[in-house]
Amino acid sequence: MRFGLSALFLLCMLLSADATEIANGQTALISLPAGSEARLFYEGKEIPLLRHPADPAKQIALIPVGYRTAPGEKALHRLTPEGDTLLPLRIVDGGYPSETLQVQPSKVKPDPEQQKRVSREYSEAMKIYGNFTPKRYWSAPFAMPMQSNVTSNFGTARLFNGSLKSFHSGTDFRATTGTPVDAVNDGVVVLAKERYYAGNSVLIDHGEGLYSCYYHLSRIDVKVGEQVIKGEQVGLSGSTGRVTGPHLHFAVMLQGIQVDPMQLLSTLNALFDAPKPEHASSR
Numbered sequence: 181m182r183f184g185l186s187a188l189f190l191l192c193m194l195l196s197a198d199a200t201e202i203a204n205g206q207t208a209l210i211s212l213p214a215g216s217e218a219r220l221f222y223e224g225k226e227i228p229l230l231r232h233p234a235d236p237a238k239q240i241a242l243i244p245v246g247y248r249t250a251p252g253e254k255a256l257h258r259l260t261p262e263g264d265t266l267l268p269l270r271i272v273d274g275g276y277p278s279e280t281l282q283v284q285p286s287k288v289k290p291d292p293e294q295q296k297r298v299s300r301e302y303s304e305a306m307k308i309y310g311n312f313t314p315k316r317y318w319s320a321p322f323a324m325p326m327q328s329n330v331t332s333n334f335g336t337a338r339l340f341n342g343s344l345k346s347f348h349s350g351t352d353f354r355a356t357t358g359t360p361v362d363a364v365n366d367g368v369v370v371l372a373k374e375r376y377y378a379g380n381s382v383l384i385d386h387g388e389g390l391y392s393c394y395y396h397l398s399r400i401d402v403k404v405g406e407q408v409i410k411g412e413q414v415g416l417s418g419s420t421g422r423v424t425g426p427h428l429h430f431a432v433m434l435q436g437i438q439v440d441p442m443q444l445l446s447t448l449n450a451l452f453d454a455p456k457p458e459h460a461s462s463r
């Protein structure tokens with residue numbers, strides 16, 4: 181009886197300590213012992229088990245929760261040779277604020293020709309994000325794409341020109357035109373071109389289903405297929421595409437899902453922190 185309870189407690193600690201509660205648009209992290217034969221599924225999709233970047237005794241799983249996921253009780257299915265377990269995952273409301281923006285009317289109501297271009301660019305991007313590169317290109321913590329203030333966070337509900345409803349799918353950094361924009365970590369350039377909404381865009385594959393995106397650039401300094409390292413300049417900030425003025429829009433895609441870049445990168449970077457010494461129990 182006693183053993184059963186402590187084993188159950190240990191299982192809960194191992195599997196759900198970090199992941200019981202997560203907001204829509206954010207990424208949950210689960211740690212498992214290395215060599216675990218478990219398979220994880222969320223919403224019918226298998227979640228890959230990945231090497232912990234700093235602790236060889238562990239594996240990690242990242243569960244990206246879509247922005248439009250309604251708050252409520254969800255579960256991860258954990259399949260092992262011994263059977264199927266449900267791990268509760270509670271989705272909470274991200275409490276994102278809202279804002280109204282004015283942009284060029286053609287960027288809210290594209291004509292049929294422009295609409296065709298938008299669809300083409302969307303399919304092209306989705307095809308890229310759907311590719312899962314098994315290799316992890318990075319091995320050190322992530323950096324910021326530039327040292328500047330954030331002017332708009334991920335998730336803000338947006339109303340363009342009083343009609344188009346959308347949400348902010350990345351993080352905006354304050355930048356005048358011509359400010360260097362750097363790769364946040366090692367990877368391979370998978371797109372480098374001008375697009376209708378995003379303007380001059382660079383997409384970097386970091387491996388294992390993680391992509392970083394740099395939009396509205398005034399200049400692109402890399403080519404598709406090129407390997408980049410963390411801190412390498414990929415272009416200069418600008419105001420191309422659907423913008424209200426020059427800035428850097430930085431975004432990430434994980435397993436085909438757009439999530440809060442700042443929350444994901446800080447979650448990944450926290451894996452490099454040395455484990456905190458256990459507190460001696462204070463009487």
Ligand SMILES: [Zn+2]
Pocket residue numbers: 332348349350351352428429430
């Ligand atoms: Zn933005």
